[in-house]
Amino acid sequence: MESGAPQLPEVGHKIPAREFGPFDQKMVEQYALASGDDNPLHLDRKVATAAGLADTPIHGLLMLACVEPYILDWRSDLFIAGLRCKFLNPVFAGEAIRLFGRVASRRVSPRPELILRLVARTPRDTLAIVGEATLLCRQARGAR
Amino acid sequence: MKGAAERIDSACAGVEPEYTETAPVRLPPVKVRIAPQDVAAFCRATGGHRRPVEVPLTFPARWLALPDARDLIVRSLGDGFIPVHEAQNFAYEHALQIETDYVLTVEARRTPAPPRLTLRMDIATPQGEVCARLETILRIVPAMKPVG
Numbered sequence: 001m002e003s004g005a006p007q008l009p010e011v012g013h014k015i016p017a018r019e020f021g022p023f024d025q026k027m028v029e030q031y032a033l034a035s036g037d038d039n040p041l042h043l044d045r046k047v048a049t050a051a052g053l054a055d056t057p058i059h060g061l062l063m064l065a066c067v068e069p070y071i072l073d074w075r076s077d078l079f080i081a082g083l084r085c086k087f088l089n090p091v092f093a094g095e096a097i098r099l100f101g102r103v104a105s106r107r108v109s110p111r112p113e114l115i116l117r118l119v120a121r122t123p124r125d126t127l128a129i130v131g132e133a134t135l136l137c138r139q140a141r142g143a144r
Numbered sequence: 145m146k147g148a149a150e151r152i153d154s155a156c157a158g159v160e161p162e163y164t165e166t167a168p169v170r171l172p173p174v175k176v177r178i179a180p181q182d183v184a185a186f187c188r189a190t191g192g193h194r195r196p197v198e199v200p201l202t203f204p205a206r207w208l209a210l211p212d213a214r215d216l217i218v219r220s221l222g223d224g225f226i227p228v229h230e231a232q233n234f235a236y237e238h239a240l241q242i243e244t245d246y247v248l249t250v251e252a253r254r255t256p257a258p259p260r261l262t263l264r265m266d267i268a269t270p271q272g273e274v275c276a277r278l279e280t281i282l283r284i285v286p287a288m289k290p291v292g
Contacts, residue, residue: 020191027189027191030188030189031189031190033185033189034182034185034186034188034189034190034206035186035189035205035206035209036206036208036209036210036214037205037206037208037209038209039226039227040226040287041226041227041228047226047287047288050287050288051226051285051286051287051288059229060229060232061202061205061229061232062189062190064202064232065190065191065200065201065202066190066191067201068200068201068202079236079239080201080236081235081236081237082233082234082235082236083201083232083233083234084231084232084233084234085231085232085233086230086231087229087230087231087232
């Protein structure tokens with residue numbers, strides 16, 4: 001590794017789990033306004049229950065927005081170059097999520113890069129999100 | 145493990161839209177500018193972001209609510225159906241900057257069995273350099289249970 005290059009954690013390193021939320025219905029409505037995603041599934045309980053859900057689910061992207069502070073509060077010197085996820089189970093208004101992250105891959109050449117495996121769990125301990133983030137060094141990129 | 149869309153599907157079995165695979169529909173390029181007040185509102189609504197001078201990673205997804213993109217999504221879904229967010233990808237070449245102009249291209253493709261709508265967006269500088277790409281995968285499900 002180059003002198004002065006950031007020290008990257010080893011494969012298997014775990015980022016401390018962190019809770020985000022709870023996301024109440026007002027927060028869901030605020031997110032709908034700010035994002036423009038006014039899908040009634042998230043805003044109208046009748047629509048949600050008619051579609052087979054127990055209550056209004058929070059937006060997947062509202063949950064996904066928590067990944068950025070989760071990672072950057074851990075390592076602010078890294079740039080999130082990629083984020084891929086699947087939404088597996090709904091998280092309902094009023095519930096929180098708990099994020100977990102683990103270093104799945106690490107390389108230093110040709111450029112330092114980490115791959116994180118990410119999981120968000122619901123209060124019912126079901127998987128809400130599984131995903132993967134690709135992290136690069138900010139300094140090397142001169143970005144973000 | 146059953147996903148949210150699968151749960152909804154099982155509640156609404158028998159009312160699947162009869163979608164066939166279609167060729168991708170690409171919207172004409174759209175110019176956008178990232179306004180600081182929009183970033184601030186987005187940061188407030190998502191909470192937790194300590195860096196309001198930066199554009200949040202997931203911010204570009206809000207451009208799917210621009211009139212042309214929204215119209216494309218609504219037309220693709222059809223009456224009586226709603227989208228359920230199934231998967232999302234972001235890939236960045238460069239960070240996006242506040243008070244900077246970008247050009248979006250949005251492409252939508254509908255696929256059957258199960259019905260899905262895949263949206264792809266490229267975000268480029270006015271000079272054509274791609275800064276980011278995003279992909280949104282939506283399951284298309286009936287809005288209401290069948291009567292009886």
